[in-house]
Amino acid sequence: xxxxxxxxxxxxxxxxxxxxxxxxxxxxxxxxxxxxxxxxxxxxxxxxxxxxxxxxxxxxxxxxxxxxxxxxxxxxxxxxxxxxxxxxxxxxxxxxxxxxxxxxxxxxxxxxxxxxxxxxxxxxxxxxxxxxxxxxxxxxxxxxxxxxxxxxxxxxxxxxxxxxxxxxxxxxxxxxxxxxxxxxxxxxxxxxxxxxxxxxxxxxxxxxxxxxxxxxxxxxxxxxxxxxxxxxxxxxxxxxxxxxxxxxxxxxxxxxxxxxxxxxxxxxxxxxxxxxxxxxxxxxxxxxxxxxxxxxxxxxxxxxxxxxxxxxxxxxxxxxxxxxxxxxxxxxxxxxxxxxxxxxxxxxxxxxxxxxxxxxxxxxxxxxxxxxxxxxxxxxxx
Amino acid sequence: xxxxxxxxxxxxxxxxxxxxxxxxxxxxxxxxxxxxxxxxxxxxxxxxxxxxxxxxxxxxxxxxxxxxxxxxxxxxxxxxxxxxxxxxxxxxxxxxxxxxxxxxxxxxxxxxx
Numbered sequence: 001x002x003x004x005x006x007x008x009x010x011x012x013x014x015x016x017x018x019x020x021x022x023x024x025x026x027x028x029x030x031x032x033x034x035x036x037x038x039x040x041x042x043x044x045x046x047x048x049x050x051x052x053x054x055x056x057x058x059x060x061x062x063x064x065x066x067x068x069x070x071x072x073x074x075x076x077x078x079x080x081x082x083x084x085x086x087x088x089x090x091x092x093x094x095x096x097x098x099x100x101x102x103x104x105x106x107x108x109x110x111x112x113x114x115x116x117x118x119x120x121x122x123x124x125x126x127x128x129x130x131x132x133x134x135x136x137x138x139x140x141x142x143x144x145x146x147x148x149x150x151x152x153x154x155x156x157x158x159x160x161x162x163x164x165x166x167x168x169x170x171x172x173x174x175x176x177x178x179x180x181x182x183x184x185x186x187x188x189x190x191x192x193x194x195x196x197x198x199x200x201x202x203x204x205x206x207x208x209x210x211x212x213x214x215x216x217x218x219x220x221x222x223x224x225x226x227x228x229x230x231x232x233x234x235x236x237x238x239x240x241x242x243x244x245x246x247x248x249x250x251x252x253x254x255x256x257x258x259x260x261x262x263x264x265x266x267x268x269x270x271x272x273x274x275x276x277x278x279x280x281x282x283x284x285x286x287x288x289x290x291x292x293x294x295x296x297x298x299x300x301x302x303x304x305x306x307x308x309x310x311x312x313x314x315x316x317x318x319x320x321x322x323x324x325x326x327x328x329x330x331x332x333x334x335x336x337x338x339x340x341x342x343x344x345x346x347x348x349x350x351x352x353x354x355x356x357x358x359x360x361x362x363x364x365x366x367x368x369x370x371x372x373x374x375x376x377x378x379x380x381x382x
Numbered sequence: 383x384x385x386x387x388x389x390x391x392x393x394x395x396x397x398x399x400x401x402x403x404x405x406x407x408x409x410x411x412x413x414x415x416x417x418x419x420x421x422x423x424x425x426x427x428x429x430x431x432x433x434x435x436x437x438x439x440x441x442x443x444x445x446x447x448x449x450x451x452x453x454x455x456x457x458x459x460x461x462x463x464x465x466x467x468x469x470x471x472x473x474x475x476x477x478x479x480x481x482x483x484x485x486x487x488x489x490x491x492x493x494x495x
Contacts, residue, residue: 191476233467236490258487295493
């Protein structure tokens with residue numbers, strides 16, 4: 001491991017990988033990435049793998065749209081020899097309550113104004129998109145054909161190998177234990193394998209972002225929470241888009257491989273670092289998904305697991321620096337949708353680190369917005 | 383009731399296990415009519431008929447057959463009466479079953495009432 005660097009990136013998930021790649025692409029020479037376990041071992045490798053533009057806030061819409069633009073050419077850009085399993089077969093988001101339906105009309109108007117071509121569907125139109133769907137009790141849905149799926153492991157690996165080709169020093173089982181600051185400037189990252197002197201340290205530590213921020217005295221309004229998920233055996237084609245409902249708190253998508261990935265939020269889930277899994281989840285998930293997609297009654301579950309959401313008070317990420325602390329940047333608190341925002345965030349954070357103007361203005365996603373009271377909660381989350 | 387098949391691939395005398403007489407049933411494999419014992423694993427009846435390739439792999443379409451024999455490995459998946467992903471090693475043979483070699487993921491499951 002190198003002892004000096006232009007920047008140290010903390011975290012070997014998709015966010016850290018995308019930042020490291022973009023730093024090198026934009027001209028930084030000496031980038032060191034420290035991951036305390038292996039790549040994708042935190043939230044990235046446990047996520048639902050969906051990518052969508054259909055958000056309820058301008059900030060999330062723009063980040064997601066820019067990211068999908070990048071996902072479309074990512075395999076070429078990163079010169080990755082394997083399939084990223086990127087598919088654009090849409091997201092179909094179901095409305096079962098009046099409140100949801102009203103919100104969706106606002107969401108689609110906002111999305112359309114930002115160039116996202118989502119549309120409202122009647123239950124009949126939803127069934128044309130997903131013939132297996134039970135539309136009983138459904139008021140309507142929104143659909144956007146550009147949304148879809150990508151493989152989080154391949155995407156992260158693609159960023160890391162591209163970064164390595166350009167000279168990144170990527171270190172696994174290397175845990176940052178302290179960040180040295182002097183005179184309001186970042187000086188070094190201290191790890192269990194030695195100290196790396198660097199003027200820039202970037203916190204992309206996912207669920208561990210809060211303890212990492214504490215190393216520089218920054219108190220982030222984050223909490224972590226378990227979200228459970230399962231995968232079925234691979235089967236023949238059942239559905240194209242991700243089927244999602246916010247009021248039921250559920251999502252389900254068939255991957256290009258044929259298996260179905262699905263999850264359901266639990267409003268009673270305590271905060272913390274538990275990543276065990278429960279029988280209750282299997283039971284609730286099976287009951288609810290077989291009501292929406294009855295054909296899944298005969299599809300077997302092969303595995304269940306869980307991962308952590310790192311949640312902010314407004315379900316938007318916290319991006320950028322901290323006043324009075326030169327050289328510290330963070331890309332944290334993605335609230336369950338970091339994977340799909342990674343391409344745009346990787347570039348934005350790299351641009352900030354190099355003193356450039358970010359290609360998207362994310363100044364309203366700084367850490368200070370909560371104290372200033374300048375934030376609006378994203379309504380469209382599971 | 384016919385209880386004896388002339389194939390010679392089955393163990394009939396075993397120091398511990400008994401193999402009581404069982405009814406002979408007719409089923410089809412890829413449309414071809416075959417016979418086996420009622421209640422034996424589908425894989426046993428197919429093996430007795432000399433059929434070794436039960437499934438082909440997802441990506442490269444390579445042959446897959448009888449392997450773990452206890453329903454764990456997904457090597458012997460077949461399509462039974464249109465239902466994919468049936469484990470031939472643990473599913474019991476019934477009269478009139480329509481059994482087919484599964485190619486990759488097989489056909490999509492159909493909605494059932």
